[in-house]
Amino acid sequence: MSRRVIPLSIIDAIVADLRLRIYEGVLAQGTALTEAEVAGNYDVARPTAKAAIERLVADALLERGAHKTARVKMLGAEAVRDIYVARSIVESEVVRRLAATATVPPAAVLANTEIVARIPQPATALIAPDMEFHTALVDAMGNTRTSAMYRSLLGEVRLCMTRVQSMELLDNKRIADEHAAILDRIRAGDPDGAARALDTHLAHARELLAADLQHSPGPGF
Amino acid sequence: MSRRVIPLSIIDAIVADLRLRIYEGVLAQGTALTEAEVAGNYDVARPTAKAAIERLVADALLERGAHKTARVKMLGAEAVRDIYVARSIVESEVVRRLAATATVPPAAVLANTEIVARIPQPATALIAPDMEFHTALVDAMGNTRTSAMYRSLLGEVRLCMTRVQSMELLDNKRIADEHAAILDRIRAGDPDGAARALDTHLAHARELLAADLQHSPGPGF
DNA sequence: CAAGTGCACTTGTTAGACAATACTAGGGTC
DNA sequence: GACCCTAGTATTGTCTAACAAGTGCACTTG
Incomplete structure (x- = not known):
């Protein structure tokens, strides 16, 4: 399930695509997003995926604690x-x-x-x-x-x-x-x-x- | 000028310390903060310093464009x-x-x-x-x-x-x-x-x- | 003196590796 | 049969090393 993205800034593109998929509901709430998984899906290195995840956490779309895998935020x-x-x-x-x-x-x-x-x-x-x-x-x-x-x-x-x-x-x-x-x-x-x-x-x-x-x-x- | 920090999360500690130094005015507005420099000052790897800088950029205390070194934000x-x-x-x-x-x-x-x-x-x-x-x-x-x-x-x-x-x-x-x-x-x-x-x-x-x-x-x- | 060229510095990204922590499942005990 | 403890696995945190690409400055050249 390798997804292609336009080469703007690799991490920006990944952030944008992930955000879109979260908005679309493709990534349902509570879905786990491991760094390795994201890295694999976009064919990038793990630090790149990590940075993208951290940006989305800062945007409050994902949440994660120390040493725990990021999940799509649940809203009650x-x-x-x-x-x-x-x-x-x-x-x-x-x-x-x-x-x-x-x-x-x-x-x-x-x-x-x-x-x-x-x-x-x-x-x-x-x-x-x-x-x-x-x-x-x-x-x-x-x-x-x-x-x-x-x-x-x-x-x-x-x-x-x-x-x-x-x-x-x-x-x-x-x-x-x-x-x-x-x-x-x-x-x-x-x-x-x-x-x-x-x-x-x-x-x-x-x-x-x-x-x-x-x-x-x-x-x- | 190597500064020590308590081992909470390395990057958190660096962010906190940098923020403090910016607030104190030790790092005057417009001061350039290269990744290598920060990494050297705290004896950490460059990716770690990079992450700290990016967090402060997200917090609007630093600013930087693509491929340009981060600077303490100037407020007019x-x-x-x-x-x-x-x-x-x-x-x-x-x-x-x-x-x-x-x-x-x-x-x-x-x-x-x-x-x-x-x-x-x-x-x-x-x-x-x-x-x-x-x-x-x-x-x-x-x-x-x-x-x-x-x-x-x-x-x-x-x-x-x-x-x-x-x-x-x-x-x-x-x-x-x-x-x-x-x-x-x-x-x-x-x-x-x-x-x-x-x-x-x-x-x-x-x-x-x-x-x-x-x-x-x-x-x- | 002006403009173009090149070099040094810095950032973006990757690869690979190891330590530390969290989750899971299995086995042993009561 | 239920519970606790332990070991193993998965995942994250951080590091080292490296190369490509972009920026800015100094230097050379016309």
């Missing part, structure tokens, strides 16, 4: 809540500030029209534009470190998306409407309203995901 | 503004939420009494308790990811502290007072007031630092 209900609260803290303040100047990010508007267009499609088709919407909001602040922080959070969000079994628990139309409400409050120059709209939007998604993960075989077993 | 006025805005985004929402439940973090109170006690001392004595104060606020949210994000920001703050020449531009008493005001607004259950107090506090520090860095020989040279 508590972890999901933690992630979404963190998102909420960053994003609600962001939309608050955007609303203060009534700055509606064009990229966010665009992303939501894309979401509206995909309402009839399966929920998985919404993942990308949904993330694009939220990223656009944060990036509109023009603050590199805030964007970087948020991006690392989204990596974990993306990870737990693959774990959600019944994607249909997410109501496409409702998502589009909630996004529209957030944009509306920003446009109206209503910081409190924007923050409130965003908070309920994230809280809604959070509890649906958390409930779903509670039922399915948790990270414990 | 724009970088400081970016950092402080990011801090402000996280912290103001945090205090907002703390105020919503009138939850005054005991650790923050303690840290500020320490600051009050050190008002007569030189400003450098305030760095530690000041960071402790802000960290306590964020940690009071009980959100691991938010705390982690904030900690990475503080690493850079700490870094730029060593670069500020005339520390006396920071008025100790004013810092203590502004902290007290934040705690007061939280205690009063006044989210907007707390957020506003925190925002002005950080904006004040930010502009003083930025102005100072503008004058001193910038990151360019």
Whole structure:
């Protein structure tokens, strides 16, 4: 099962490919990734594979303790809540500030029209534009470190998306409407309203995901 | 100049020691750190030194491009503004939420009494308790990811502290007072007031630092 | 003096090896 | 038959040695 990668920086390419395979769910949560195994799959030396694994651990997509083999991170209900609260803290303040100047990010508007267009499609088709919407909001602040922080959070969000079994628990139309409400409050120059709209939007998604993960075989077993 | 380190994990120990020396200013901003040099100083192999350097690059304390030697990060006025805005985004929402439940973090109170006690001392004595104060606020949210994000920001703050020449531009008493005001607004259950107090506090520090860095020989040279 | 060339330095990556630690299975004992 | 202890195996941590490739500087040359 030898996989080829473009020679950018070998380790970068491996990181990118592994990340993709984790996002796709090819590498399910809890999957063990030994250094030798990774090295073999990509035909590279073990130190190279090691470096790639360590980068993904730093990105919170893998986890491992000293002398233990790395595993694809397991996300339980508590972890999901933690992630979404963190998102909420960053994003609600962001939309608050955007609303203060009534700055509606064009990229966010665009992303939501894309979401509206995909309402009839399966929920998985919404993942990308949904993330694009939220990223656009944060990036509109023009603050590199805030964007970087948020991006690392989204990596974990993306990870737990693959774990959600019944994607249909997410109501496409409702998502589009909630996004529209957030944009509306920003446009109206209503910081409190924007923050409130965003908070309920994230809280809604959070509890649906958390409930779903509670039922399915948790990270414990 | 061979430095000894406790045998925890060799690379962890090196990372910790380098970080300390950067914070202390022993390794001034812009200092080049070649892999061979680090390896020699700690009597370890080059791959080990390489790993340590890469960890510090990930922590944003060092920076380096492909095939170029790592240097202690230079922080200019724009970088400081970016950092402080990011801090402000996280912290103001945090205090907002703390105020919503009138939850005054005991650790923050303690840290500020320490600051009050050190008002007569030189400003450098305030760095530690000041960071402790802000960290306590964020940690009071009980959100691991938010705390982690904030900690990475503080690493850079700490870094730029060593670069500020005339520390006396920071008025100790004013810092203590502004902290007290934040705690007061939280205690009063006044989210907007707390957020506003925190925002002005950080904006004040930010502009003083930025102005100072503008004058001193910038990151360019 | 300007521009091109070449060398020294540094990083990227590999190979192979050994020590130390964690997991697993087997055997012995109660 | 159940449990503990031990040995073996797999895996990671670190090292040495080496070569290729890229960067920057100094030097030469026009």
